[in-house]
Amino acid sequence: MTPIEPPPVFDGAxxxxxxxxxxxxxxxxxxxxxxVAPGTVDRLLGLADLAPSVGNSQPWRFVAVESTAARAAxxxxxxxxxxxALGAQPEERRHLYASLKLAGLDRAPVQLAVFTDTxxxxxxxxxxxxxxxxxxxxxxxxxxxxxxxxxxxxxxxGWVSILDPDRLRRDLAVPEDWSLTAYLCLGRPEQEHVVxxxxxxxxxxxxxxxxxxxxx
Numbered sequence: 445m446t447p448i449e450p451p452p453v454f455d456g457a458x459x460x461x462x463x464x465x466x467x468x469x470x471x472x473x474x475x476x477x478x479x480v481a482p483g484t485v486d487r488l489l490g491l492a493d494l495a496p497s498v499g500n501s502q503p504w505r506f507v508a509v510e511s512t513a514a515r516a517a518x519x520x521x522x523x524x525x526x527x528x529a530l531g532a533q534p535e536e537r538r539h540l541y542a543s544l545k546l547a548g549l550d551r552a553p554v555q556l557a558v559f560t561d562t563x564x565x566x567x568x569x570x571x572x573x574x575x576x577x578x579x580x581x582x583x584x585x586x587x588x589x590x591x592x593x594x595x596x597x598x599x600x601x602g603w604v605s606i607l608d609p610d611r612l613r614r615d616l617a618v619p620e621d622w623s624l625t626a627y628l629c630l631g632r633p634e635q636e637h638v639v640x641x642x643x644x645x646x647x648x649x650x651x652x653x654x655x656x657x658x659x660x
Contacts, residue, residue, distance in 0.1 A: 465596055468638055472600030473545040475552045475631035480599060485554055485630070488597070492590035497582035499570030504586040504625075507557040507616055517615040518557075518607070518627065519549050525606045544645055548602045552629030557612065558587055563621035583625040590628075600633035 489506055497503065509515055526546060533541045549555070560583040562576075572578045591601045609624035643649050 465592060468636070469592060469595045470600065470633070470637060470640060471642075472602045472629070472631075472633045473548050473641060474634040475548045475600060475602075475629065476634055477551050477553060478632050479553050480631060484597065484599070488590055488593050488599070488630075491593040492586045495582070495586040495589040497567070497585065498572050498575075498578035499567030501564055501567030501570075501572070501579060501582060502586075503561045503564050503566070503579045504583040505559040505561050505618070505622055507559065507618060509555040509557055509616065514616060515549070515555065518555070518612065521607050521611050521615070522547055522549060522604060525608055529606055540645070540647065544647065545641070546606060547604045548629040548631070549604065552602065552631045554630035556628045556630065557616055557618075557624065558583060558626040558628060559613070559618060559622035560625045561619075561621065562623050563619075580623065580625055587626050587628065594630060598632065599630055602629040603627070604629060 485508075492504070492506075493502065495504075509518060530538060530541055560580045562579060564579075587603075594601050604627040607624070607627055612624055612627070613620070613622060637644065640650070
């Protein structure tokens with residue numbers, strides 16, 4: 445019989461530290477170009493594997509985007525998608541949108557495309573018959589776990605979502621039943637801020653909806 449390991453005690457100091465981590469987690473867009481040790485990235489990916497997933501399906505698939513050709517394809521994808529997004533902005537917000545730093549693709553030393561394997565047999569379909577989107581929700585949990593672990597290690601993470609996902613899937617030559625969930629830039633941030641960049645830039649302040657739940 446496997447011995448039962450006693451659970452840890454998460455004391456007040458730990459809880460305070462966790463709150464600090466959550467408050468200082470930022471979506472980083474401005475990176476230093478210092479390389480991140482491969483061993484560090486491997487460790488962070490191992491921690492991401494600890495995330496919860498529906499039916500223990502673990503549908504996340506990480507693709508390290510390293511070659512010049514692959515990164516150029518991602519950059520071209522972003523440039524086109526961002527131009528479309530700019531054109532779709534109301535006229536009174538276009539100047540502000542154009543002033544935002546929306547990606548770290550040119551400087552981030554580590555770039556990861558994160559896909560959800562929608563055809564995975566792992567988990568045997570448990571928990572997702574009526575809510576198949578929980579597969580992608582599971583991948584998002586892995587992204588968030590990676591994000592917090594990286595922040596605790598002094599590494600910033602930026603989520604690039606202004607991309608054509610089907611084009612990216614084709615450019616990276618991944619299976620057709622892999623759906624793009626996130627494109628992440630990782631590296632040491634140029635600066636540390638507790639206030640989100642979009643809030644500092646005047647785009648949108650935090651609203652704190654979770655503090656006032658609807659009650660039934």
